[in-house]
Amino acid sequence: MTDYRSLINKIPYAQYHGIVCQEAVSGIQFILQADERFIGNPMIRAFHGGVINGLLGCSMRLTTMHAQNLEYPPELISITTTFLRSAKIENDLFSSAKINRTGRRVVSVSADVWQRRDGEELILVAQATASLKILENKSA
């Protein structure tokens, strides 16, 4: 059984923000629990775009680390995030990533962030694509 806590522990920022992960049908799902400290705009009480960006980054790097059996999360080369709607601070954020192509040194990944509103189905909040750099040997 996969020890997802050890995965999160590889990124102190993810640990600090209380990001947790669980197994989902589509792979690993990352959850950022709603918290007032993530508010970017106090008038609309929404998650800050940078926090959403951080969740997407963690989701992509940890998914790649897990899939590639790496000892450490790969480094970021570039990430492009499209914000589709504001994410209300009252509800948790969910993210999952998909590896599009794996090269010897570079991995292309994409990820989504969703939010559940008023008990309805998950709605898409943001999408990102990134290039990641693999630095080191795979873990034993």
Next chain:
Amino acid sequence: MTLKQLSRNEFREYLSRPEFRDSYTGLSGVHSELGIRILDVGEDGVTMSFSPTASMAGSVSTNSCDLGPVATVMDSAMGMSVMLSLEEFSSIATLELRTDWIENPRANCEISVRTKVDTVVEDLIFVQAEAWQEGSVTPFCRGTARFMLTRGEGNLSKVIMNAAKEQEFPDERGSV
């Protein structure tokens, strides 16, 4: 007086005041958590900084700051520079943010972000940003973003205006 009546120069002057710079850090949860500070408010951009802590590291292998805090400061700084570039105030929304990582930032070293409004095309504003650390010749990260004017007076601009009213920001018309 509404925010739309505040001229761009008045707004810039207000943002340059030490009391606003002090209050900006506590403006929202994220600003407080990161301790974001305004260093400079210029004609077409702003400079902000924060001091990353060990808990903001992006990997236990490097201990350098994660994407999240850097992207947060970039987004905030770019948003403010957009507001400074407008002839008439409007609420704004970030449509897209791209960051290119040239190298890992050094651990436990202050990070500064400077922004520049690149192009304004009707309701679209293109902005650039650079993040660097003291002692470095080149930035460790470059960012570009697209913002959309949502043509409201609400959101962050309202918060800033409320703060301005509380501090009795005077204008040429003698009202507050």
